[in-house]
Amino acid sequence: MLIRRQDPYLLLVSMAGVKMGDRLVQVGCAHGGRLAALAGKVGLTGRAVAVVPDSEAAARATKGAADAGVLVELETAPPTRLPIDDGACDLAVVDDTAGFVSTMASGERVAAIRELLRVLRPGGRAIIVGAASRSGLAAWLKGGESAPSFAASGDANTALQTEGFKSVRTLAEREGQVFVEGIKPR
Numbered sequence: 001m002l003i004r005r006q007d008p009y010l011l012l013v014s015m016a017g018v019k020m021g022d023r024l025v026q027v028g029c030a031h032g033g034r035l036a037a038l039a040g041k042v043g044l045t046g047r048a049v050a051v052v053p054d055s056e057a058a059a060r061a062t063k064g065a066a067d068a069g070v071l072v073e074l075e076t077a078p079p080t081r082l083p084i085d086d087g088a089c090d091l092a093v094v095d096d097t098a099g100f101v102s103t104m105a106s107g108e109r110v111a112a113i114r115e116l117l118r119v120l121r122p123g124g125r126a127i128i129v130g131a132a133s134r135s136g137l138a139a140w141l142k143g144g145e146s147a148p149s150f151a152a153s154g155d156a157n158t159a160l161q162t163e164g165f166k167s168v169r170t171l172a173e174r175e176g177q178v179f180v181e182g183i184k185p186r
Contacts, residue, residue: 009037015171015179016127021045022090025119027079027112029057030098032064034129038093039070049073049089051082053100079104080111084119092116096130097177102150109150113163122186126165128156130178151178 012034018024018041029035029052039048050061050072058076065072075083079094079101094116096102101109116126130151150156152173157180160168165182172179 007037009034011172011175011177012129013037013041015129016091016093017125018042018091018093023047023088023121024091024093025049025051025082025084025089026093026095027051027082027116028053028095028098028100029061029064030095030100032060032062032067034064034095034097035061035072036064036068036070039065039072040068044071047073049075049084051075051077051079051084053078078108080108080115082115082119086118087121087124089119090121090124092120092124092126094126094128096128096150096156099131099149101128101156102130109159110163113159113165117164117184120184122184124184126160126182126184127171128160128180130156130180132173132176132178149178151180156180 018038020043022042024042026035029050035050042048052058052061061074077083128151130149133148133152157168160182166185168182171181
């Protein structure tokens, strides 16, 4: 028998470490519930902004926020030009669980990472959340191993370090997700 967890976003919220009063930007929105779980933690004293690339992601973000009753500012823009002031955010979460960043050209990824660095305050954190690689029984059931995501391949770690983030590390690979973190130098 499968046991369903009470809060399907507990792992994401824990890995992000988002708290009351934080200024959060989420880039991409593969699932509105994930965005809402993070945005709900900043409370009324914080700020949550979702920057999405297209109308489909905007619809997911809007529905997720409305269903959870949380406030989220929504911007439609490419991840290479975030409509946010320099140093305005404490935390940037990149939702690559549906391959949003993984499908970008190398130059676009570099520009997107530089934008994260720009919008974060000194000491701010960037977290890239990607899908974990399938192997073993999961791969067999889905028809073979999948190509690793940007986060699962180690490319996210390398990109964050190369563009100036410090203390870059993979926080965890659990429940089909990989969490990679980097800190903007002070």
